Amino acid sequence: FGIDKNVWVQDVQNRVFSTLGQPNWLAAYLNILLMIVLGKIAIHCSSTYLFIHLSNYLLLFVFYLCLLFTKSRSGFLGFTGGAFIFASSLFLTTSRKKRKKVFSLFLIPGLIILTLSLIVGTPFSSVVKEQGLGITSLDQPNITPSSQIRKIVWQGALDLWKKYPVLGMGVETFAYSYYWVRPAEHNLTSEWDFLYNKAHNEYLNLAATTGSFGLISYLLIPAVYFIWIIKKFRIIHSSTHPLIPSSIYLISFLSALISILITNFFGFSVVVVGLWFFLLPALATLLFKTKEKEKKEKETNFYQTLGLAGVGILTLFFVYQIYAYWQADYYLAKGLNSEQKGFYEESLGFLQKAVALRNREALYYDKLSLTLASLAWVADKQGNNQEAEMIIGQAVEASDQALKLSPYQLNYYRDRAKMFFVLSQINLDYLEESLAAMMAAIKLAPTDAKLYYNAGLMFASLGKKEAGQEYLKKALELKPNYDQVQQFLKDN
Numbered sequence: 001f002g003i004d005k006n007v008w009v010q011d012v013q014n015r016v017f018s019t020l021g022q023p024n025w026l027a028a029y030l031n032i033l034l035m036i037v038l039g040k041i042a043i044h045c046s047s048t049y050l051f052i053h054l055s056n057y058l059l060l061f062v063f064y065l066c067l068l069f070t071k072s073r074s075g076f077l078g079f080t081g082g083a084f085i086f087a088s089s090l091f092l093t094t095s096r097k098k099r100k101k102v103f104s105l106f107l108i109p110g111l112i113i114l115t116l117s118l119i120v121g122t123p124f125s126s127v128v129k130e131q132g133l134g135i136t137s138l139d140q141p142n143i144t145p146s147s148q149i150r151k152i153v154w155q156g157a158l159d160l161w162k163k164y165p166v167l168g169m170g171v172e173t174f175a176y177s178y179y180w181v182r183p184a185e186h187n188l189t190s191e192w193d194f195l196y197n198k199a200h201n202e203y204l205n206l207a208a209t210t211g212s213f214g215l216i217s218y219l220l221i222p223a224v225y226f227i228w229i230i231k232k233f234r235i236i237h238s239s240t241h242p243l244i245p246s247s248i249y250l251i252s253f254l255s256a257l258i259s260i261l262i263t264n265f266f267g268f269s270v271v272v273v274g275l276w277f278f279l280l281p282a283l284a285t286l287l288f289k290t291k292e293k294e295k296k297e298k299e300t301n302f303y304q305t306l307g308l309a310g311v312g313i314l315t316l317f318f319v320y321q322i323y324a325y326w327q328a329d330y331y332l333a334k335g336l337n338s339e340q341k342g343f344y345e346e347s348l349g350f351l352q353k354a355v356a357l358r359n360r361e362a363l364y365y366d367k368l369s370l371t372l373a374s375l376a377w378v379a380d381k382q383g384n385n386q387e388a389e390m391i392i393g394q395a396v397e398a399s400d401q402a403l404k405l406s407p408y409q410l411n412y413y414r415d416r417a418k419m420f421f422v423l424s425q426i427n428l429d430y431l432e433e434s435l436a437a438m439m440a441a442i443k444l445a446p447t448d449a450k451l452y453y454n455a456g457l458m459f460a461s462l463g464k465k466e467a468g469q470e471y472l473k474k475a476l477e478l479k480p481n482y483d484q485v486q487q488f489l490k491d492n
Contacts, residue, residue, distance in 0.1 A: 016069045020270065024263070027075020028273045030067045031259035032280075035082050037063060039252030042090065042105050043245045061112055068116060073123040074266035082259030083113075089251045093233055144189040150200050150266070152189065156181050157199035160208035168211035174198055176408040177208070179445035187449045187479035195411070202264035222257060225281040229254055232288065246287040253280040328357035332364060335371065344375045362405035366412045369398035373422040380426045392423055410448075413441035417454070431462060449479035456485075460492070 005013040015023040041056045067075055087106060094102050159181040160169060169177040175197035186192055199205035206215045232250060257280045260273060269277060300308075335350030351368045358364060372395035379388040399416045406412060420434035435458040442451045452475035459468030469489070476485045 015071045016066065020272070022270075023070040024072045024074055024267050025270045025273065027067055027070040027072035028078060028260065028263040028267070028269065029276075030063050030070070031075060031078045031082055031263065032256040032273070032276050034060065034063050034067070034079060035086060035252045035256035035259060036249075038083070038086050038109065038255070039248045041109060042248045045101070045105050057108060057112065060109055061116070064113055065116055065120065068120045068122065071123045074263045076123050077266070078259035078263040081262045082255040085258045086251055086255035089233070089254060090248070093247060093251070142190065144191065149186075149189050149191055152183050152186050153178070153196055153200055154204050155183050156186075157201065157204035157208040161204070161211070164208075164211060166211045167213055168207065168209045171209055171214075172197075173209055173408075174205055176410065176444075179410050179448065182445065182447045184447045184478050187447070188481065192479065193450055198268045200267055202268045205268055221278070221281065222261060225257070225284070226254075228281075229284070249287055250284055253284045256280055324357045328354045328361065328364065331357070332367065336367060339367075339371050339374070344371055344378060347371045348375060360405060362402045362409065362412065365398045365402035365405070366415050369395045369402065369419050370415055370422075372398060373419040377422055377425055388426060392426070395419060395423070408444065410441055410444050413437050413444065414451075417441065421458075431458060434458060435462070447478055449475045449482055449485075452478065453482065453485050457488070465492075 002013045005011075010017070010022075017023045017026045020026045020029060037056060037059045041053075041060065044052045044056060064079075067079060090105075091099060091102050156178050157174070160174075160177055163181070175195060178196055178199075199208055203215060203219075206218050210217075229250065232247075256276065260269065260277055260280075263269075263273075331350045331354040335347045335354065338344075338347035338350060348368075348371050351364060351371055354361075354364045355368060372391050376388045376391040376395060379385075379391060396419075399412075399419055402409075402412045403416065414437075417434045417437035420430045420437060424431040424434060435455065438451060438455045438458060442448070442455060445451060452471045456468045456470075456472035456475060459465070459471060472485050472489055476482055476489070479485075
C-alpha cells in the first residue's frame with residue numbers, strides 16, 4: 001500500500017520485504033510461519049471455540065497474502081513443497097478411519113489459498129503475463145532475469161569448488177574469490193558490475209567457501225533429522241490417537257524445514273531463516289523428550305560462584321565489544337555521509353573514531369584513505385603544499401594498511417586506484433600508482449570489463465595510446481555491448 005515506500009531505496013511497494021531487506025528472505029521466513037499455522041489449524045480442528053479457528057485462519061490469510069506480495073518464485077516453490085509434505089505426511093500418518101477428517105481439515109485453508117492465488121496471482125502467473133508483453137523481468141524491461149544470472153554465478157561457484165574441493169576458499173570469502181573464476185558471460189547481464197558476496201545457492205556457496213567438508217557437514221543436519229523423523233512417524237502411525245498435537249507439530253516442523261531447503265537452493269539464508277534451520281530439529285526433539293526426575297537443588301559452592309562470576313565478566317566484555325563494533329560502524333556511516341556532502345574534515349573525524357574503535361577493520365582504513373586524498377587535494381588548491389604532502393603520506397599509509405589486512409578484496413584495489421587518481425590532480429606521477437592498483441585489480445578479476453576500460457583510459461592519459469587501445473579492446477571483447485568503450489574508440 002506504499003505506507004513505507006519512501007523509507008527504502010528499493011521498490012518495497014512492488015515487492016514487499018518488510019525489515020528483512022529483500023523479498024526472497026521475507027518469503028522464506030513466511031513459509032516457516034505458514035507451516036506452523038497449518039499445524040495450529042490441524043490441532044484445533046476439534047475446538048469448539050470460534051475465535052481460535054478465526055485467529056488461525058486470519059494468520060493463514062495474512063501470511064499467504066504477504067507471501068504473494070513478495071512475488072518470490074523461490075518462496076512460492078518453498079511453500080508448495082512444504083505444504084505438499086505437510087498434507088501427505090498428515091495423510092500417511094493417520095489411520096484410514098480418520099483420513100476423511102484430514103480431508104476436511106484442508107477445505108477452508110485450501111479455499112483461502114486458492115482464492116488469494118486467483119485474485120492476486122502467483123509469482124509464476126505474473127511472469128507469464130509479462131513474458132507475453134515481451135518483458136524479461138518481474139520489475140522492468142531490459143533487466144536480465146534472475147534465473148539467468150543465477151546460472152552464471154552458480155557456474156562460478158562450481159569452478160571454485162573444483163579448484164578447492166576439500167576445504168574451499170574459506171568461510172564468507174565468496175565476494176573475493178568469485179572474481180577469480182567469474183564467467184565472462186556475467187558482463188552481458190544487467191547486473192554485470194554488481195558485487196556478489198553469495199552464490200545465491202546455499203549449497204553451492206558452502207561448497208565454494210567450505211568445500212566438500214563444509215557442505216557434507218551442513219547436509220548431515222537435515223539428513224539425520226529426516227532419519228529420526230521417519231522412526232517417529234512409525235510410532236505415530238501405530239498410535240491409536242494419531243492426531244495428537246506433538247505429531248502434528250512434528251509434521252509442521254518437517255514441512256518448514258523442507259521449505260527452507262527449497263528456498264536455500266535458489267538463494268541463501270539470512271539470520272532468522274538460518275536460526276530456524278537449527279531450531280526446528282531442536283524443537284521437534286523436545287516434543288518427544290521424556291521428563292527426567294527432578295533433582296534436588298543444591299546450594300552453589302565457592303567454585304561455582306567463582307565460575308559464574310568469570311562468565312559474567314566475559315559476557316560484559318563481549319557485550320562491550322559488540323557495542324564498540326556497532327559504534328564504529330555508526331561513525332563509518334556518519335563519515336561516508338559527510339564525505340559525500342564534501343565535508344572532508346568532518347568525515348575525517350568520524351572515520352578516525354571508527355579506526356580507533358576497530359583498528360583491525362580494513363574497510364575503515366580504505367574509506368579513510370579516500371577522505372584523506374580529498375583533503376590533500378583541497379590543501380593543495382589552497383596553496384598549503386607542505387600540509388598536502390603530509391596528508392598524502394597518511395592517505396597512502398591508510399590504503400596500505402587496508403590491503404595488508406585484506407589483500408584479496410577487489411574493492412580496496414579499486415579504491416586505491418581512485419585515491420591515487422585524486423592525488424594525480426596534485427602530482428601527475430601518482431597516475432602511475434593508480435594504474436598499478438588497477439592492474440593488481442585485473443589480476444584478481446580477469447573477466448571484469450570495467451577494470452580493463454579504466455586501465456585503458458589511464459594508459460591513454462599517460463600517453464601510452466597503443467597499450468590503452470589494447471585494454472579497451474579487451475574490455476569490448478569481454479562486453480561487446482559496452483557503449484562507453486565503443487564511443488571512446490570511435491572518438492580516438
